[in-house]
Amino acid sequence: MRVLALVKRIFQQMIRDKRALALMMIAPLLILTLLDYLLSSNEVTPRLGVNHVDEPLTEQLGNMDVTVLQYDQLDNLQKIMIEDELDGVLQMEDEDIQLTLLNANPSTAKVLKMKVQQAVAAENAKEQANKLSLFIQEIQNKVPGDLKKLEQKKAPEIDTAYIYGNKETTFFDQLSPILVGYFVFFFVFLISGIALLRERTTGTLDRLLATPIQRRDIVFGYLLGYGLFAIIQTIIVVFYAVKVLDIMLVGSLWNVILINLTIALVALSLGILLSAFANSEFQMMQFIPIAIIPQIFFAGIFPVEAMADWLQIIAKAMPMYYAGNALVDVMYKGLGLSDILFDLLVLLGFALVFIILNIITLKKYRKI
Amino acid sequence: MASTIVIKDVCKSFGKKAVLNKISLTVESGQIYGLIGPSGSGKTTLVKLIVGMDRPSEGHIHVLDTPVPNLNLLQKIGYMAQADALYTDLTGEENLAFFASLFKLNKQEQKERISYAANLVNLTPHLKKRIQDYSGGMKRRLSLAVALIQDPQVLILDEPTVGIDPELRQSIWKEIRRLKASGKTILVTTHVMDEAEKCDRLAMVRDGEILTSGTPAELKEHYNITSLEEVFLKAGGKKG
Numbered sequence: 175m176r177v178l179a180l181v182k183r184i185f186q187q188m189i190r191d192k193r194a195l196a197l198m199m200i201a202p203l204l205i206l207t208l209l210d211y212l213l214s215s216n217e218v219t220p221r222l223g224v225n226h227v228d229e230p231l232t233e234q235l236g237n238m239d240v241t242v243l244q245y246d247q248l249d250n251l252q253k254i255m256i257e258d259e260l261d262g263v264l265q266m267e268d269e270d271i272q273l274t275l276l277n278a279n280p281s282t283a284k285v286l287k288m289k290v291q292q293a294v295a296a297e298n299a300k301e302q303a304n305k306l307s308l309f310i311q312e313i314q315n316k317v318p319g320d321l322k323k324l325e326q327k328k329a330p331e332i333d334t335a336y337i338y339g340n341k342e343t344t345f346f347d348q349l350s351p352i353l354v355g356y357f358v359f360f361f362v363f364l365i366s367g368i369a370l371l372r373e374r375t376t377g378t379l380d381r382l383l384a385t386p387i388q389r390r391d392i393v394f395g396y397l398l399g400y401g402l403f404a405i406i407q408t409i410i411v412v413f414y415a416v417k418v419l420d421i422m423l424v425g426s427l428w429n430v431i432l433i434n435l436t437i438a439l440v441a442l443s444l445g446i447l448l449s450a451f452a453n454s455e456f457q458m459m460q461f462i463p464i465a466i467i468p469q470i471f472f473a474g475i476f477p478v479e480a481m482a483d484w485l486q487i488i489a490k491a492m493p494m495y496y497a498g499n500a501l502v503d504v505m506y507k508g509l510g511l512s513d514i515l516f517d518l519l520v521l522l523g524f525a526l527v528f529i530i531l532n533i534i535t536l537k538k539y540r541k542i
Numbered sequence: 543m544a545s546t547i548v549i550k551d552v553c554k555s556f557g558k559k560a561v562l563n564k565i566s567l568t569v570e571s572g573q574i575y576g577l578i579g580p581s582g583s584g585k586t587t588l589v590k591l592i593v594g595m596d597r598p599s600e601g602h603i604h605v606l607d608t609p610v611p612n613l614n615l616l617q618k619i620g621y622m623a624q625a626d627a628l629y630t631d632l633t634g635e636e637n638l639a640f641f642a643s644l645f646k647l648n649k650q651e652q653k654e655r656i657s658y659a660a661n662l663v664n665l666t667p668h669l670k671k672r673i674q675d676y677s678g679g680m681k682r683r684l685s686l687a688v689a690l691i692q693d694p695q696v697l698i699l700d701e702p703t704v705g706i707d708p709e710l711r712q713s714i715w716k717e718i719r720r721l722k723a724s725g726k727t728i729l730v731t732t733h734v735m736d737e738a739e740k741c742d743r744l745a746m747v748r749d750g751e752i753l754t755s756g757t758p759a760e761l762k763e764h765y766n767i768t769s770l771e772e773v774f775l776k777a778g779g780k781k782g
């Protein structure tokens with residue numbers, strides 16, 4: 175009964191707080207959209223200047239998405255590169271190849287270097303093959319009789335198969351499940367935490383505790399009240415990500431929603447808990463770099479298995495580690511409920527611990 | 543036992559700072575009991591202990607023969623805090639309805655109590671307004687209405703008339719007396735001496751101790767002066 179009264183009140187407050195509502199429902203969509211465009215945009219085409227480079231090699235480079243510009247003279251290399259916005263310059267003198275990289279953007283430089291290496295290797299291979307076939311022809315001409323015709327082997331082509339995803343998969347496809355969960359986590363944390371904080375700083379929490387309401391009723395009322403909004407948020411974010419942004423979803427949509435609801439529960443209980451240790455909205459904000467931002471690093475964006483041992487231990491203490499795991503499993507790898515059950519249970523465990531701590535923490539404000 | 547509130551040897555300290563020192567007082571049933579004392583003397587601290595929001599460091603408090611703190615007791619205590627604690631983004635009616643739903647009242651009773659309490663503090667025409675659009679006095683009145691919402695036997699009012707105009711103050715005191723007549727016990731803290739005059743008994747608190755207590759007439763006689771204002775100044779000015 176009292177829990178429901180609290181839920182009703184939270185509902186009334188939230189409906190009137192248009193900004194908080196927008197922050198919770200629309201902000202995650204904006205960020206996801208932006209990231210979608212940023213991360214799935216096409217790769218840059220590096221610009222390469224060439225000097226005394228054989229025709230076939232330049233052609234080969236052109237085929238590999240490199241803009242090739244011819245130079246006869248390269249006096250002040252650095253100046254030319256900067257003025258003409260070249261990412262690199264390839265020079266050839268006899269058999270020596272010299273590649274100069276601008277390296278203003280290391281990832282572009284790496285891509286260019288790789289492409290040049292590939293092109294050079296391909297050209298070399300072609301030359302070798304030509305020489306070989308010439309050599310064979312010569313032998314055949316010299317040796318009389320019916321020598322078995324040697325067939326020339328083509329370079330082997332690699333047929334690539336993908337267990338997860340396909341050749342169209344971008345980084346965003348693997349990142350987006352984590353981001354969807356993270357935004358739910360972040361915004362639910364912020365709004366529920368600040369709500370209880372405000373209740374405390376305006377004195378209404380004290381007033382509330384001067385009524386026969388039980389401490390656990392307050393915690394459950396908050397969980398349920400903000401939980402309702404978290405459910406709506408989760409559904410909006412997940413549907414938007416999957417239906418509008420067309421984020422890869424191999425597994426079941428319902429499992430995704432289930433995971434996100436569990437994340438929301440953890441965020442709710444954590445937000446309410448941490449708000450007890452903040453005396454103002456600003457102090458609540460101070461928890462973000464400590465408790466919220468680091469979670470994203472351990473959510474699977476960087477492979478946790480490759481981390482140092484002590485970092486792995488930290489990762490395993492973070493709810494988002496399990497959340498990210500479960501979301502990637504379902505959305506990207508298409509695994510089922512039984513595969514994410516462990517992650518879900520750990521998340522529920524986190525929530526349970528936070529809820530119990532919440533009920534205890536409220537003792538600070540009323541001893542019974 | 544006819545005593546509604548019994549406080550015995552209560553001490554309270556926050557950390558090392560002692561705020562209340564061996565306070566003992568008894569409020570008989572049906573009394574209006576006034577706590578007067580300078581700012582920072584510990585009135586609010588004492589009131590919070592009586593409601594059960596905090597535990598005394600030492601000593602005992604009984605309200606209606608029940609040791610404090612006790613959850614069921616809170617059904618019978620109406621508390622008006624010194625600072626208005628209202629949900630500013632809700633309307634007056636929604637605030638009253640929310641607090642009403644926290645007590646054991648059925649739907650019909652809730653409705654009746656809401657309209658009674660709102661009417662008492664002259665807020666009926668403003669019930670649909672949000673609290674953020676209320677004036678200071680209106681908020682104070684709504685806080686009083688919230689304290690009365692569950693028809694409590696004991697009323698604890700921490701400076702109930704601060705920021706309320708004289709006319710309304712009169713009508714609120716009239717209602718406090720009417721509540722007393724219907725058998726309620728009322729504890730008020732106040733700075734306003736003509737209000738102190740209206741109490742059945744007074745206790746003067748200073749530095750966490752009760753300097754003196756008695757009926758307003760007794761206090762005036764004790765200090766051999768005619769107005770309570772002077773009592774306040776005299777007792778508060780120097781100890782003893």
Ligand SMILES: Nc1ncnc2c1ncn2[C@@H]1O[C@H](COP(=O)(O)OP(=O)(O)OP(=O)(O)O)[C@@H](O)[C@H]1O
Nearest residue numbers: 556559561579580581582583584585586587588624
């Ligand atoms: N939670 C607390 N922690 C530490 N000190 C406190 C706390 N609450 C009150 N105090 C201290 O206790 C003393 C008494 O405060 P209290 O609020 O009871 O005074 P008061 O008599 O109600 O004053 P006023 O008339 O101004 O309302 C003050 O010195 C105050 O600083």
Ligand SMILES: [Mg+2]
Nearest residue numbers: 585586587624
């Ligand atoms: Mg006070």
